[in-house]
Amino acid sequence: MKFGTRAIHGGLDYDSATGAIMTPIYQTSTYIQEGVGNHKGYEYSRSLNPTRHALEKNLAAIENGKYGACFGSGLAAIDCIIKMLNPGDEVISTNDLYGGSYRIFKNIFEKYGIKFHFVSMDDTSEIESHLNENTKLIWVETPTNPMMNIIDIEACAKVSRANNVMLAVDNTFATPYLQNPLDLGADIVMHSATKYLGGHSDVVMGALICNDDKIAEEIYRIQNSSGAVCGPQDAFLVLRGIKTLHLRVQRHCENGKEIAHFLTKQNKVDKVYWPGFESQPNHEVAKKQMRGFGGMISFTLKGNQIEDAHQVLSKVKIFALAESLGGVESLIGHPVTMTHASIPKKEREEIGVVDSLIRLSVGIEDVDDLIKDLEQALN
Numbered sequence: 136m137k138f139g140t141r142a143i144h145g146g147l148d149y150d151s152a153t154g155a156i157m158t159p160i161y162q163t164s165t166y167i168q169e170g171v172g173n174h175k176g177y178e179y180s181r182s183l184n185p186t187r188h189a190l191e192k193n194l195a196a197i198e199n200g201k202y203g204a205c206f207g208s209g210l211a212a213i214d215c216i217i218k219m220l221n222p223g224d225e226v227i228s229t230n231d232l233y234g235g236s237y238r239i240f241k242n243i244f245e246k247y248g249i250k251f252h253f254v255s256m257d258d259t260s261e262i263e264s265h266l267n268e269n270t271k272l273i274w275v276e277t278p279t280n281p282m283m284n285i286i287d288i289e290a291c292a293k294v295s296r297a298n299n300v301m302l303a304v305d306n307t308f309a310t311p312y313l314q315n316p317l318d319l320g321a322d323i324v325m326h327s328a329t330k331y332l333g334g335h336s337d338v339v340m341g342a343l344i345c346n347d348d349k350i351a352e353e354i355y356r357i358q359n360s361s362g363a364v365c366g367p368q369d370a371f372l373v374l375r376g377i378k379t380l381h382l383r384v385q386r387h388c389e390n391g392k393e394i395a396h397f398l399t400k401q402n403k404v405d406k407v408y409w410p411g412f413e414s415q416p417n418h419e420v421a422k423k424q425m426r427g428f429g430g431m432i433s434f435t436l437k438g439n440q441i442e443d444a445h446q447v448l449s450k451v452k453i454f455a456l457a458e459s460l461g462g463v464e465s466l467i468g469h470p471v472t473m474t475h476a477s478i479p480k481k482e483r484e485e486i487g488v489v490d491s492l493i494r495l496s497v498g499i500e501d502v503d504d505l506i507k508d509l510e511q512a513l514n
Contacts (some may be wrong), residue, residue, distance in 0.1 A: 146196040158371065160368055160371045162368070163367075164179070164180050181359060184370070187205050190205055191205055191342075197377065197380070198306075199315050201351070203343070204344075204351075204358050208329065214239060215361070218361065224269055224270075226250070226273075227254060232305070233474065237478050242477075257417060259294050263294060275321075281470045281494045282433060283410055285417035287417065293320070302323075305327075306324050307327045307331070308330075310331045317344065319424055322346075324343070325342070327341055329461070330462075331384060331387075331460075332461075334463060338369045338372040384427070388428060391431070394509065395407055395411060397510075403513050406434060435489060435493070436491040436493070439491040441471070450512035453504055454495070460494075465498035466496040469492070470494055471492065
């Protein structure tokens with residue numbers, strides 16, 4: 136099946152009890168057993184819930200994986216991956232990543248004896264220079280948040296396989312419609328399903344997808360033991376969102392392209408970061424591993440004054456000043472004071488997250504209206 140068909144039907148069966156075409160919301164905590172150990176595959180909803188189970192199978196289908204697992208948030212999904220490690224283990228992570236990922240690595244897990252290295256992954260040389268016998272995980276975001284850097288997943292996979300190291304890829308920005316890390320050699324794909332997968336800014340959820348039986352077994356063990364699962368209502372909402380994922384992301388890409396090019400022509404704009412530009416580092420890698428360049432864009436203002444950024448943020452009328460991304464509506468944010476505030480200033484600025492940096496999540500509205508809104512805010 137092609138992607139659009141898998142998004143709607145992949146891994147799913149119609150409800151056998153009623154014939155309902157949509158997966159029902161099984162709002163139940165427990166299940167009656169006919170006898171001790173004699174049940175229909177469901178015992179307790181922390182362990183497995185039919186609505187969540189349907190979503191997990193659907194996610195596996197659209198990421199070309201065998202196993203899916205859903206969590207209460209994207210960070211809960213990341214938490215599960217790091218709990219697969221032991222004290223003394225080391226992680227090599229990209230240095231340009233979501234502030235929440237940085238925070239959980241540094242503020243939560245580092246005190247338990249796990250060491251994190253944050254390096255540039257424009258090529259694999261920095262990864263290779265930090266590898267040692269304690270390295271157990273390579274953590275990749277691509278495109279990165281918020282600088283839209285592109286990391287070669289296939290090249291990272293060659294390094295991870297050669298050194299018996301697990302490779303996990305945060306695929307939130309690209310979505311399964313644009314990029315499939317498992318096909319490129321990753322061991323685990325992570326999503327903040329809050330974003331494009333849900334797509335309507337009405338749910339918080341995370342997901343992991345993999346192919347390896349042993350990795351899946353460990354993910355499910357931690358998922359059940361730690362209990363950071365999503366509820367059936369949220370699972371239903373993401374199932375609904377995925378059915379239009381291919382349509383929405385195509386529009387995000389189309390609008391993103393027009394707005395990225397519009398921004399390059401504005402006198403007050405300094406730099407524009409979008410993977411579709413030939414001048415963007417690793418653009419050729421993006422063309423190779425992605426089927427489109429997405430609707431996420433970052434840009435800086437000339438003079439690099441935080442006041443100028445705040446002025447633009449306060450003047451937009453259609454773009455909403457808000458955290459998060461990937462919904463049908465366009466959002467605008469200021470990474471320094473919002474999504475990346477937990478990263479120390481020196482480290483932020485080294486990767487380009489400066490005071491005037493603005494991040495756009497371009498929605499699916501009429502692009503002419505979005506351009507007019509940005510134009511009036513910039514002027």
